[in-house]
């Protein structure tokens with residue numbers, strides 16, 4: 001999704017801004033641009049990759065010490081150069097009253113009242129040359145400018161409705177960049193030599209440039225100049241914000257022996273799970289933060305809120321929470337929950353699940369729940385410094401490391417590990433976890449890295465499935481119980497990166513509709529662990545075979561399902577009981593990956609999708 005990098009410096013900052021954009025590329029974007037103060041406002045914009053922008057700035061000798069840069073993921077207006085940021089104000093008026101434009105601006109988020117602001121600005125003589133909501137902010141600031149850019153920003157944000165992270169500079173103030181955040185992340189980077197300062201949408205953009213980071217809070221405004229900066233809160237009062245040393249993970253950007261980040265991240269899962277579970281000696285509620293025991297004792301139900309892949313990890317956790325901890329659990333897509341009338345209960349533990357900790361809908365759903373009086377909140381999150389962790393009472397930080405591939409893999413399995421721990425901790429707080437069960441579950445968790453390694457060794461078999469799938473345009477995924485969410489995740493992975501239409505069903509639902517689609521052109525992936533539902537699942541598989549459907553079965557070590565005509569079986573190395581979803585999802589990740597590779601798609605940056613969805 002959109003990314004921002006900005007700076008005030010005494011050196012030519014363009015290479016640093018472009019490098020920052022490169023570090024944000026993984027989030028997904030469809031155009032990019034950079035603007036500098038160089039005796040006025042100068043910019044380069046591209047609908048191609050950041051590498052092309054880099055070539056453009058070199059060819060045009062674009063240089064300057066004050067600048068702003070942006071990767072755009074289109075919302076209002078197509079991906080086109082005239083819609084790419086930075087936007088410049090044109091100035092207003094005509095003839096002798098003409099006033100040249102002064103302001104350059106980049107923006108993440110969505111301005112909801114852009115139509116009414118545009119009409120008012122057009123009435124003042126401002127001419128728009130993009131379809132973006134962003135362009136209203138730059139003209140608005142220009143119209144309010146009276147010699148002090150920060151004052152113009154303050155007056156402008158008072159008129160904005162919606163979500164924004166903004167960075168802007170002005171032709172008349174060469175060594176100043178101002179910024180604001182509300183609903184979209186923005187950080188301040190304090191330069192190592194104290195002469196330069198930065199703004200960015202993510203600390204990762206500044207990896208290797210500065211590790212001194214200030215996380216701006218909701219409603220903050222910021223003014224950066226050479227060697228100085230000021231932060232103001234939403235009431236426009238000076239605010240002291242802690243400078244944190246953040247080791248942004250520049251090393252994560254190395255591909256090593258892998259062809260794509262997604263492949264690298266799939267193979268990192270044994271390490272990611274080991275890191276996530278490191279230090280877990282026994283099951284204690286305090287793993288989730290101080291005061292967790294009291295919260296866990298108080299609550300009588302769980303409400304899980306999440307989006308995308310994180311939502312599916314929540315769907316799997318529901319089975320654990322109800323069967324092991326005996327706690328009624330509801331799982332809801334965050335964008336639905338935030339807008340519907342629901343019945344709140346103060347005794348509900350609200351659990352958000354998010355890799356980034358910045359997903360706009362999940363944050364809004366959390367705030368909606370809090371607004372309804374549900375104050376017992378916990379997040380399973382991969383970014384310790386994120387807004388989500390700051391806003392929840394309790395947290396478990398997964399340690400997947402930076403995930404670059406848009407299609408989430410190691411974040412999902414580490415979320416499952418965190419959610420399984422939560423299940424056990426809740427069961428324990430409720431007196432529902434015997435010592436023997438605790439010991440058995442811990443033993444199984446500690447063995448997960450080795451078990452995952454054995455599953456990854458199935459890759460050659462999965463590649464042979466992928467060769468078949470690459471020729472298809474549709475696929476069905478079936479699972480039952482705890483593995484139905486795994487079927488959902490498998491279908492999501494396949495559609496995201498190979499663009500094959502894929503749907504998942506609980507296998508028992510097959511005969512209520514999807515069976516009508518089954519032909520030899522509709523491969524049916526079946527997740528078939530050896531659990532209580534296996535015999536029922538075998539009947540569902542017969543229903544597919546009888547209609548000429550071709551089955552691709554992920555069987556358990558002891559499932560007693562063999563390959564035959566129209567039935568392709570990959571056998572899992574070991575039977576894994578309650579934690580089996582963590583293992584069964586891995587061949588499905590590999591299937592999506594190798595199918596996409598065979599079809600030649602852009603695996604790490606699938607079309608139209610973004611890694612971190614910071615707009616609604």
Ligand code: G6P
Nearest residue numbers: 308309310354355356359408610
């Ligand atoms: C986007 C990503 C998905 C991710 C979802 C939720 O759609 O492409 O991979 O699952 O957002 O993101 P979160 O950071 O909240 O887990």
